[in-house]
Amino acid sequence: MNEDVESKQAVKIYKALGEPTRLKVAMILSREGEACCSTLGTKLETVADSTLSHHLKQLAESGLLDSRKEGTFIFYCLNREVAQKYAPFLLN
Template sequence: MDIDQIVKIHKALGDRTRYKIIQIIGKENCLCPGQLDCSLDGIPLSTLSHHLKQLSDCGILNSEKRGTYIYYSLNEEIIRKYAPDVYDISINPVKPKS
């Protein structure tokens, strides 16, 4: 992977909404935008699509078309390699101490 791709990955992870999208998809494994929309507090679908495209373009998300819907999942290889802390939080969320 070249340096431009690595920079794209880190820029994508620098946005709070995209970070939250990764956390949600990591917990659920595979979601379409309509399913994500409910968890993101009223973000317009067009904005959500923009975030998903950026995450897909840099390789963080995989996309799979099923009928008329596109489902997104984490590209675990890319996340583990370039953002291991994000992977750990997405798959194994930190629980608050009692």
């Protein structure tokens, strides 16, 4: 990856983590490994599903989350390689 691409990815990740709900989501996924939107919504309590979907999309677009589809559910997990490089505090 060239320096310009890495800089752009770093900016996306830090912007995504700069929002408190997205930071909480990343921390939950770091601890628990994998979760679907409804499970995350239950843990966050005060976030509407549509808002949570937006947050998950932002985190995924930054490269910080990976996802897999199983039936009608999408399961999200922290991309540990990206986290290690740009936000290692999430892995503690």
